[in-house]
Amino acid sequence: MKNLTCSVIITLLFVFTIQAQQQNSKNKTNKDNTIQTQPKLIVGIVVDQMRYDYLTRFYNKYSNGGFKRMMDEGFNCKNNHFNYVPTYTAPGHASVYTGTTPNYHGIIGNNWYDKEINKTVYCTDDDSVQSIGTTDDAGKMSPTRMKTTTFADENRLYTQLRGKTIGIALKDRGAILPAGHTANAAYWFHGADEGRWISSTFYMKQLPQWVQNFNASNQIKSYLKEWNTLYDIATYTESGPDANTFEGGFNGKDAATFPYDLMALKDKNSGFDILKATPYGNSITADFALAAIDGEALGKDEFTDVLAVSFSSPDYVGHNFGVNSKEIQDTYLRLDKDLERLLNGLDAKVGKGNYTVFLTADHAAIEVPSYLKSLNIPAGYFDGRAFKEKLSVFMKARFNAEDLVENISNNQIFLNRSKLLEMDLKLDDVQEAIVNEIIAYDHIDKAYTGMSMIQTSFTKGVEELIQNGYNQKRSGDVIYVLDPAVISYGLTGSTHGSSFNYDTHVPLLFYGHGIKQGHTYKKTHITDIAPTMSAILGIGFPNAATGQPLEFVFD
DSSP: OOHHHHHHHHHHHHHHHHHHHHHHHHHHHHHHHHSSOOOOOEEEEEEETTHHHHHTTTTGGSTTTHHHHHHHSSSEEEEEOSSSSOOHHHHHHHHHHSOHHHHHOOOOEEEEEEEHHHHHTTTTOOTOEESSSSGGGGGOOTTTTTTTTOOOHHHHHHHHSSSOOEEEEEEHHHHHHHHHHSSEEEEEEBTTTTOEEEEEEOOOOOHHHHHHHHSSSSSSGGOOEOOSSSGGGGTTTTSSSSSSSSSOOOTTTTSSSSSSSHHHHHHGBBBGGGGSSSHHHHHHHHHHHHHHHHHTTTOSSSOEEEEEHHHHEHHHHHHHTTTSSSSHHHHHHHHHHHHHHHHHHIIIIITTTTTEEEEESSSSOOOOOHHHTTOOOOEOOHHHHHHHHHHHHHHHHHOOOSSSSSETTTTEEEEEEHHHHHOOOOOOHHHHHHHHTTTTTTTEEEEEEEEHHHHHHSSHHHHHHHHTOOTTTTSSSSSEEEEETSSSSOOSSSSOOOOHHHHHHHEEEEEETTOOOEEEOEEEGGGGGGHHHHHHTTTTOOOOOOOOOGGGGOO
């Protein structure tokens, strides 16, 4: 009897074990299938000039449906940084979507000196295409100067061009570079006396009917109204006083203080372009993005689409008023509302759980140095003209030549290679001589030769960031780094471009399909975004991607 009981128990245990194993296997299969199931739509959101601390500083003022929804229900990478310099708009957007740095994708600035044609070029200029939607040259743009693919390109290739890609931003570069080379369309805002969304013949022969309808509506003009604070200005305790000496303001208004009558100010501030430097530029962008979801039927079939949206206005506002201004706080509180509106629109149009969103920035920004100086924090301004004159005197004394330097831009010095050959001067020697000279100048913290960027592999510090931003064919012969909190800019407003934390530390939020709830303080890089999106989609990585998928964000 005892033996029989033992046999029954053993048999039951065996059966339970088999059932448990089968259930575990089933659960694992379901989980794997969930990870491999593709969302109907990927929405990439880049907020131009967004510091990470805007998430935390204004958190208590945000609604529950915008930034908070993504932070609390999605995954928050709290220690996300750019891993290259310069931290400008064009390299930022390119790096987010290509998963690599300027030394590979080639977008080394918004503008840069082209050593082959001896003139400064703009990142998306393309004289081989024509404007669509305007007779102005503002539409003669394309992504041809970007040397690599984006994850949106890879999705187009993977789906045999059935998955759509649409890029949208007030700035042409904010729409064009993320959308990549194979995009169905990229649209950007042309202000001046037109106030309309435009494109180029790189993408289409004429604007789709839904874009024409949007431009013909009164929607954009309706934002030429008063800009006052969303809430009582007395509650804006997370920013400095409204009246101060650290802000620029608008032409035609003596003080940079609320309210701003945009209709009255527009004629002295480039017409519809004034909207770019207000939170209403974000609202226009959200309006157009929602119209694009309908007009292009995004997320409506079995092939994943990509919508790349860049909110450009925070950059204009930050440059004008500074990162500690009431204007920047109001801009983010209003952007929070536009973000909520966009997410709600995605829920309704694509379906909650059917889309994946990431939100990041193309760079951050510095506190106004004159404000920092008023608080006894080391800061200052770099006089580029005096720097150029002093260097010219040195070159004349050392090499008996005044035209060895062709260009100085983006903290880089470009030498006249033909003149060096003519004078039988060695490139290495001239580069080294300049480094040894300028390192003694005021506000120059570090200087490096272009040759050192080619011959040495740096793995840490500012040197690594410079090398990641250095493109052998396009970058200069000498690179210099300014002191912390020193900028080449006016005395009012904020700017960016450096390797310091105030420029590199930006948000990275993931939300929606395939994303779990959580956060990390592990250091992540901007170049990790594209591989992460590629992994979610199960597609090939962008062809020069150097970032890694962030596995810990996956559900």
